[in-house]
Amino acid sequence: MTTESFLSLATLFFGIKRQDRAITQFGFKRYSGALNTVHSALEESMSSPSFDLLEAVMVMSLIEFLVSDSEGGWIKHARGLERLLELRGAEAMASLPCLMVLERTRPSLIFAALVLRKPTIMSNAEWKHDPWCLHPERVDWLKLLFDILADCPRLFVVRDQLPSYVNEETRNAVAQNLSLDCDRIVAGLDDWAERFTSDPSHTPDEIAAPRTTPLIEDECGVLHPAWSTVFHYQSFYHANAMTIYNGAIILALRFSDSIDVGSRSSYENQMRQERISVAALSICRSVNYHQQDMWGEQGVFALLFPLRMAYDGLGEKETVVRAWLQSVMQDISVGKWGLWRSAKNLLEIGK
Numbered sequence: 582m583t584t585e586s587f588l589s590l591a592t593l594f595f596g597i598k599r600q601d602r603a604i605t606q607f608g609f610k611r612y613s614g615a616l617n618t619v620h621s622a623l624e625e626s627m628s629s630p631s632f633d634l635l636e637a638v639m640v641m642s643l644i645e646f647l648v649s650d651s652e653g654g655w656i657k658h659a660r661g662l663e664r665l666l667e668l669r670g671a672e673a674m675a676s677l678p679c680l681m682v683l684e685r686t687r688p689s690l691i692f693a694a695l696v697l698r699k700p701t702i703m704s705n706a707e708w709k710h711d712p713w714c715l716h717p718e719r720v721d722w723l724k725l726l727f728d729i730l731a732d733c734p735r736l737f738v739v740r741d742q743l744p745s746y747v748n749e750e751t752r753n754a755v756a757q758n759l760s761l762d763c764d765r766i767v768a769g770l771d772d773w774a775e776r777f778t779s780d781p782s783h784t785p786d787e788i789a790a791p792r793t794t795p796l797i798e799d800e801c802g803v804l805h806p807a808w809s810t811v812f813h814y815q816s817f818y819h820a821n822a823m824t825i826y827n828g829a830i831i832l833a834l835r836f837s838d839s840i841d842v843g844s845r846s847s848y849e850n851q852m853r854q855e856r857i858s859v860a861a862l863s864i865c866r867s868v869n870y871h872q873q874d875m876w877g878e879q880g881v882f883a884l885l886f887p888l889r890m891a892y893d894g895l896g897e898k899e900t901v902v903r904a905w906l907q908s909v910m911q912d913i914s915v916g917k918w919g920l921w922r923s924a925k926n927l928l929e930i931g932k
Contacts, residue, residue: 583633586615586640612644630665632679638662639686659693662686667702671711680712680719687727692886694734695832698741703731722777722822729769730829736763736836743840756840763837770830777826783819785812791869795905807902808862811869821883824867827860828890835893861894865902868909885913 589611596604619641622634642658666674666683674683687703694701702708709728713720739759746752777783787810794806814820834857838850845853864887871884892906 583636583640585611585618586637586644589615589644616641630669632682635662635665635669635679635682638665639682642686642689655689656693656696659686659689660697660699663690663693663702666690671705671707674712675715677716680716683712684719684724687731688886691727691731691734695737698737699734700738701731701734703727704735722773723818723825726770726773726822726825726829729766729773730825730832732762732766733829733832733836736766740836740840760837760840763833763840767830767833767837770826770833774826774830777822782815783822785814785819785823785870787811788813790866793869795901797901807905808866811866812863814867814870817871817883820867820870824864824871824884824887827863827867828887831857831860831890831894857894858896861891862902864888864891865906 589608592604592608592611596602596606596608615637619634619637622631622637638658638661642655642662674680690701691703694703709731713724736759739755739762743752743756743759746755790806790808790811794808794811796804797807798804812820812823814823834853838853841850864884867887868884888906888910892903895903895906897903
């Protein structure tokens with residue numbers, strides 16, 4: 582199954598990149614056949630999904646990200662894969678091949694839960710620990726960061742339930758606890774960032790901003806770059822870690838503002854808004870690094886969640902930079918930078 586799914590992915594990718602209609606159509610034919618194979622396997626082995634089935638569904642999710650204009654295609658595959666993982670159990674994912682599948686797919690499972698505002702098993706303690714029990718050396722900065730991010734979908738689930746509490750006192754108590762939960766997530770992200778940046782090698786260099794940087798108008802009507810420098814990281818791994826962190830901090834702080842229980846001063850609110858703006862601009866200043874040819878589709882894929890968060894984090898007055906972010910998404914969706922058709926709808930989903 583995995584081989585059949587991968588062949589359909591490879592054919593589609595090759596055909597689209599070369600703009601060869603015949604090869605692309607053949608890729609879609611292969612994709613249809615692989616999808617039928619996966620559906621048949623799902624009907625036969627729902628009680629105990631095989632490793633081959635997990636890998637095949639993972640590849641099918643990748644195809645949806647790559648070629649589908651549909652808002653929900655990748656989300657359905659991600660939720661389906663999560664259900665298969667739940668049936669298999671966290672302990673059964675401890676072998677290295679299974680763990681590697683989980684590591685590759687965990688981000689999309691969390692992002693799908695965020696979009697749908699549904700719980701994810703990735704927030705459960707056993708899913709943060711058991712798969713790594715035989716390979717603790719694979720516990721790294723990104724793993725720890727996604728451990729924190731996995732707790733965010735539950736915040737939206739509880740917030741959406743608030744109107745169902747008829748008793749105002751009960752509703753306020755739930756909102757207060759929810760605010761505390763969000764504060765704990767922000768504190769966890771701050772602690773992660775403090776430890777990550779304590780290593781000087783994790784701090785990016787700054788280089789002159791490219792000519793593609795958006796131009797904004799100052800008070801005198803003079804145009805100048807929205808930022809004078811961009812980040813150059815020590816590696817793609819470091820770039821990925823910092824952009825995901827900045828996206829996560831925007832998500833958490835904006836959520837906190839959405840349930841403000843009146844416990845913060847106007848000064849504190851202003852400081853939080855400034856943090857959101859700084860994080861959003863940091864993501865913008867990382868785009869150039871991710872777009873380097875050496876990273877290919879992988880580099881651009883890692884930007885999708887942070888770009889959406891940056892767009893949400895910038896105030897509506899930041900029209901120029903927001904329009905620039907929209908153009909970056911458009912370039913990604915048509916293959917100018919990487920090729921992820923799902924980027925076309927990224928600014929709309931989950932609203």
